[in-house]
Amino acid sequence: MSFKYVLTNSSNSYIVAIMNKVASKKANGYNEFFKEKCRESNLKLTPQRFAVYQELLKSRDHPSADVIFRRLRKLFPNISLDTVNRTLLTFYKVGIAQIVEGSGVPKRFDANRDQHHHFRCISCNGIIDVYGDSFDNIKIPEEIKRQFIVMNKTVHLEGICDKCRGKPR
Ligand SMILES: [Zn+2]
Numbered sequence: 001m002s003f004k005y006v007l008t009n010s011s012n013s014y015i016v017a018i019m020n021k022v023a024s025k026k027a028n029g030y031n032e033f034f035k036e037k038c039r040e041s042n043l044k045l046t047p048q049r050f051a052v053y054q055e056l057l058k059s060r061d062h063p064s065a066d067v068i069f070r071r072l073r074k075l076f077p078n079i080s081l082d083t084v085n086r087t088l089l090t091f092y093k094v095g096i097a098q099i100v101e102g103s104g105v106p107k108r109f110d111a112n113r114d115q116h117h118h119f120r121c122i123s124c125n126g127i128i129d130v131y132g133d134s135f136d137n138i139k140i141p142e143e144i145k146r147q148f149i150v151m152n153k154t155v156h157l158e159g160i161c162d163k164c165r166g167k168p169r
């Protein structure tokens with residue numbers, strides 16, 4: 001489940017605790033979503049695929065294929081980086097997971113289906129989920145609307161994260 005970093009003036013730890021509670025209730029919904037997507041895309045539900053999805057789901061850091069691979073190797077000693085990479089790209093193709101915009105190389109993956117945006121730390125390359133109504137409600141300029149059909153709006157923020165803020169760069 002993705003870590004929720006809520007933009008709010010109230011106590012962050014309190015909000016995070018609440019969001020995690022909501023998240024655990026939603027875990028079932030995510031597994032149903034996963035099974036449904038596999039069914040409609042004729043994707044065989046293998047233990048390895050399920051494990052890759054579970055690992056992505058519980059990762060809070062928008063991991064790359066390599067990171068997922070290293071975490072899963074303890075459970076599945078025979079799994080290869082290539083398998084994990086292909087699995088994640090398949091998840092992206094069928095809409096099970098997203099690739100984080102602007103994450104560059106290696107690609108970073110995301111299974112969080114709530115409407116959210118990203119903050120990327122230019123120091124540690126951490127990618128943090130951010131939430132905000134004002135981001136969700138950004139108005140598309142008329143001239144862009146005339147030219148394109150906009151189906152998705154994501155705000156991408158960059159800067160220094162709270163962990164790196166105090167450290168010398
Ligand atoms: Zn950082």
Ligand SMILES: [Zn+2]
Nearest residue numbers: 110112116129
């Ligand atoms: Zn995210």
